[in-house]
Amino acid sequence: MIAELGLAALWLAAALAAMQMAAGFMTLRVAGPTELAKLIRPAAMVQGVLVTLSFAALVWLFAVTDLSVKLVAANSHSMKPLVFKLSGTWGNHEGSMLLWVMVMGLAGALIAAFERRLPERTMNATLAAQGVVSLGFYAFLLLSSNPFERLPVPAAEGMGLNPLLQDIGLAFHPPTLYLGYVGLSVAFSFAVGALLTRQVTPDFARAMRPWVLGAWVLLTVGITAGSYWAYYELGWGGWWFWDPVENASLMPWLAATALLHSVSVLASRDALRTWTIMLGVVAFSMSMVGTFLVRSGILTSVHAFAVDPERGTFILGLLGLFIGGALLLFALRASTISEGERFAVASREGALVFNNVMLSAILAIVLLGTLYPLLTEAFDVRVSVGPPYFNPVGAIFAVPMLLVMAVGPLLRWRQDRPERIGREAALFAALVLAALLLFGLLADVALLPLLGLALGLGLAIASLMPLRGRKLTRTPLATWGMVVAHFGIAVALLGMASESAFSVERLAAVGEGDSTTVGPWTVVLQAVEPVAGPNWTALQGRMAVSYDGGTPITVAPQARNFWAPPQQTTESALVTRWNGQLYAVIGDRAPDGRWQLRLWWKPFVPLIWMGGLLVALGGVLALFGRLLTDIRNRRLAARIAERRADREALA
Amino acid sequence: MSAWKPKHQRLVLVALALVALVGAGLLAAYALRNQASYFYLPEQMLSDPPAVGQAVRLGGMVEKGSLQTAPDGVTLTFAVTGNDGSRVPVRFSGIAPDLFIEGSGVVAEGRLGPDGTFVADTLLAKHDENYVPRELQEMDEHQAAKMAEETTVGIE
Numbered sequence: 001m002i003a004e005l006g007l008a009a010l011w012l013a014a015a016l017a018a019m020q021m022a023a024g025f026m027t028l029r030v031a032g033p034t035e036l037a038k039l040i041r042p043a044a045m046v047q048g049v050l051v052t053l054s055f056a057a058l059v060w061l062f063a064v065t066d067l068s069v070k071l072v073a074a075n076s077h078s079m080k081p082l083v084f085k086l087s088g089t090w091g092n093h094e095g096s097m098l099l100w101v102m103v104m105g106l107a108g109a110l111i112a113a114f115e116r117r118l119p120e121r122t123m124n125a126t127l128a129a130q131g132v133v134s135l136g137f138y139a140f141l142l143l144s145s146n147p148f149e150r151l152p153v154p155a156a157e158g159m160g161l162n163p164l165l166q167d168i169g170l171a172f173h174p175p176t177l178y179l180g181y182v183g184l185s186v187a188f189s190f191a192v193g194a195l196l197t198r199q200v201t202p203d204f205a206r207a208m209r210p211w212v213l214g215a216w217v218l219l220t221v222g223i224t225a226g227s228y229w230a231y232y233e234l235g236w237g238g239w240w241f242w243d244p245v246e247n248a249s250l251m252p253w254l255a256a257t258a259l260l261h262s263v264s265v266l267a268s269r270d271a272l273r274t275w276t277i278m279l280g281v282v283a284f285s286m287s288m289v290g291t292f293l294v295r296s297g298i299l300t301s302v303h304a305f306a307v308d309p310e311r312g313t314f315i316l317g318l319l320g321l322f323i324g325g326a327l328l329l330f331a332l333r334a335s336t337i338s339e340g341e342r343f344a345v346a347s348r349e350g351a352l353v354f355n356n357v358m359l360s361a362i363l364a365i366v367l368l369g370t371l372y373p374l375l376t377e378a379f380d381v382r383v384s385v386g387p388p389y390f391n392p393v394g395a396i397f398a399v400p401m402l403l404v405m406a407v408g409p410l411l412r413w414r415q416d417r418p419e420r421i422g423r424e425a426a427l428f429a430a431l432v433l434a435a436l437l438l439f440g441l442l443a444d445v446a447l448l449p450l451l452g453l454a455l456g457l458g459l460a461i462a463s464l465m466p467l468r469g470r471k472l473t474r475t476p477l478a479t480w481g482m483v484v485a486h487f488g489i490a491v492a493l494l495g496m497a498s499e500s501a502f503s504v505e506r507l508a509a510v511g512e513g514d515s516t517t518v519g520p521w522t523v524v525l526q527a528v529e530p531v532a533g534p535n536w537t538a539l540q541g542r543m544a545v546s547y548d549g550g551t552p553i554t555v556a557p558q559a560r561n562f563w564a565p566p567q568q569t570t571e572s573a574l575v576t577r578w579n580g581q582l583y584a585v586i587g588d589r590a591p592d593g594r595w596q597l598r599l600w601w602k603p604f605v606p607l608i609w610m611g612g613l614l615v616a617l618g619g620v621l622a623l624f625g626r627l628l629t630d631i632r633n634r635r636l637a638a639r640i641a642e643r644r645a646d647r648e649a650l651a
Numbered sequence: 652m653s654a655w656k657p658k659h660q661r662l663v664l665v666a667l668a669l670v671a672l673v674g675a676g677l678l679a680a681y682a683l684r685n686q687a688s689y690f691y692l693p694e695q696m697l698s699d700p701p702a703v704g705q706a707v708r709l710g711g712m713v714e715k716g717s718l719q720t721a722p723d724g725v726t727l728t729f730a731v732t733g734n735d736g737s738r739v740p741v742r743f744s745g746i747a748p749d750l751f752i753e754g755s756g757v758v759a760e761g762r763l764g765p766d767g768t769f770v771a772d773t774l775l776a777k778h779d780e781n782y783v784p785r786e787l788q789e790m791d792e793h794q795a796a797k798m799a800e801e802t803t804v805g806i807e
Contacts, residue, residue, distance in 0.1 A: 235746075236773075274661075275664065339660070339661055342660055343660075353664060353667070357667055357668050357671045358671070360668065360671065360672060360675075361671045361672060361674070361675035362675075364672055364675040364676060364679065365675050365678070365679050368675075368676065368679040368680070368683065369679065369683065372683050372687065373687070376687075381689070382689065382690030383687035383688060383689050383690060384687065384688050384690065384708060384760075385683060385686070385687050385688075386688065388686040388688075388706065389679075389682050389683060389686035389687065392682070393678055393679060393682045396678065397671075397675065507725050507744060507745055507746075508724070508725060509723060509724020509725050570746070585746060587725075587745075587746030587747070588746070588747065590720050590724035590725070591720050592722075592724065594724045596724060596725050596746050598745065598746050
């Protein structure tokens with residue numbers, strides 16, 4: 001019954017999306033307000049409620065493990081802990097697509113309910129575009145991946161969920177990324193709405209900005225969490241593999257970062273109009289490309305769940321339809337959008353344009369590197385593209401970008417004299433050069449980590465300079481956001497460079513009671529013992545580890561055996577200190593009874609994820625700053641209108 | 652420095668973006684030709700071996716009875732076989748992935764040594780949510796080799 005209700009709610013929501021789309025486009029042709037236009041906002045809101053109900057129905061089916069539903073039987077198991085039953089709702093293809101449309105529906109409902117700044121025509125066009133995008137995804141769900149499909153005979157027991165995915169990281173990682181993707185779909189709808197009505201104004205940028213900021217924050221959190229998940233769960237000691245699935249989340253982030261900066265220029269300076277629209281289209285295209293890569297099963301990796309050509313073709317069709325349509329519209333309308341405000345090369349806009357172009361170039365490099373293996377496979381040549389390509393080629397554009405990023409925020413809008421910030425630029429250059437010399441001479445560090453260390457140090461100081469001479473308590477939240485986010489980039493960069501420059505690895509076979517060392521650590525393997533969890537058994541290596549002869553700490557990495565489905569995973573053990581992390585993994589037993597241990601000492605590696613979180617925090621601060629200003633402005637406008645009405649009444 | 656003329660400014664921006672993107676594209680095309688690591692089946696590696704030291708990947712089945720652990724306890728040697736009985740010896744130091752067993756499919760990332768042994772840095776075994784072990788057990792070696800080929804398409 002619950003499954004049927006969920007399905008019915010989904011069909012109704014799809015019908016409302018169709019209505020929203022049709023009504024939106026029909027009112028576009030009429031100049032004044034019409035009866036039809038009054039339907040659009042309520043349609044979007046009710047749609048949001050219905051699709052949420054549908055998702056709640058699926059969560060319920062997973063919570064009670066209703067094995068007559070195919071999706072539950074295929075992906076869940078009655079013995080699974082409740083939290084993983086719930087997170088299993090979106091740990092599969094159909095459920096994750098339902099999560100996607102639910103978030104999209106909620107986003108549509110939110111703009112319909114609260115966005116009042118834009119002209120009504122632009123709003124209608126935006127909601128119509130949102131309707132088109134949602135309808136595509138509803139069709140995808142209902143026609144090719146119905147999550148509520150019943151089995152003719154209920155299964156006796158579920159098949160279980162991939163143990164690698166039975167992790168608290170999974171409960172948050174995909175939903176955050178999806179929320180980010182969907183935020184970009186809202187930005188896309190705004191861009192299409194503005195193009196349709198030729199209203200590319202600062203007001204439009206202000207309406208779009210919170211969505212871009214929100215999407216960007218969630219993507220940042222999602223990528224950071226995903227990287228940490230891969231780091232501790234896969235047991236390879238790496239934090240970024242340039243896996244196509246990782247790239248699929250990085251590409252929308254790069255586009256969103258560019259869009260975030262250009263939308264700020266449009267909002268405060270009324271420049272970069274067409275560029276912002278273009279980036280809005282590109283950012284959503286990248287989310288769609290990401291979804292296509294992950295969902296179509298075209299890649300085979302840990303994340304690629306679905307192997308079904310029908311679905312891949314469907315998403316590719318949607319991708320072509322949305323992006324092709326948007327680009328066509330862009331080609332037709334771009335020339336009719338009048339030029340924005342002018343600015344000089346040496347200005348904050350100039351620096352932002354430079355960084356936008358560099359981000360786009362990095363995006364192109366990641367995209368080409370990700371698609372290249374698919375392309376050559378069509379000619380029966382199998383290749384893989386990894387760090388030897390991405391790292392150096394990406395760095396060619398990342399290094400100039402980081403240099404400009406250090407001084408850009410110090411420049412004034414519109415026009416500035418470069419000599420005015422001479423002292424700050426000189427300080428930054430001196431820091432970078434000093435660090436280059438210091439690490440280059442004292443430590444044997446490869447070129448890229450060396451550049452990373454030097455730029456990271458310089459940038460960490462330079463990112464704080466916009467606060468100089470300001471009264472800290474009166475600095476706007478949005479400025480704090482920028483400073484914190486830029487500082488976060490520097491911190492993450494330092495972590496990455498340090499991990500790659502100073503990591504020490506030790507691979508050894510150790511008998512019970514014996515010890516080994518890695519970097520400053522001494523590791524004693526005390527015992528290897530069997531342990532059991534709710535749906536797994538494991539061999540656990542109990543070790544006493546001590547840093548530089550200090551008090552020993554006990555850690556216990558495990559090799560786990562899951563029985564539904566039967567699979568083994570490696571659970572690493574981590575010891576975090578202020579100056580780095582010890583990473584321990586236990587492997588197989590050698591024929592002579594010793595155990596394989598793989599140990600890493602990774603100085604300052606946690607900075608990578610701390611930096612990522614700082615970047616996200618910066619985004620949150622900026623978002624709050626903008627929203628608070630917005631609310632204050634609305635109150636002010638309401639009060640002015642009230643006064644005027646009073647005065648008129650008096651007269 | 653003065654502000655550009657409106658028409659001029661848009662042109663300069665478009666030109667700048669195009670130059671950067673085309674530059675990125677050319678650079679990527681050049682780097683991809685040199686840096687992509689190619690995939691070999693054992694028979695290909697024997698008939699047309701890659702240059703010694705070039706990063707490539709080798710995919711096939713782990714030959715039954717060939718897996719041995721060296722006295723240091725962490726170095727594995729085994730042979731990877733292809734569809735036509737060709738075999739390539741492989742050496743790997745490290746912790747093998749969870750699904751790495753004799754008779755299963757494997758992809759080894761590494762380089763060919765001068766003595767004809769493939770020195771692997773990483774071993775990849777397939778993880779899949781829809782992993783069905785019984786079918787794998789009942790499969791004969793030829794089918795398994797075919798499956799290994801399928802599972803390695805586009806892997807990492």
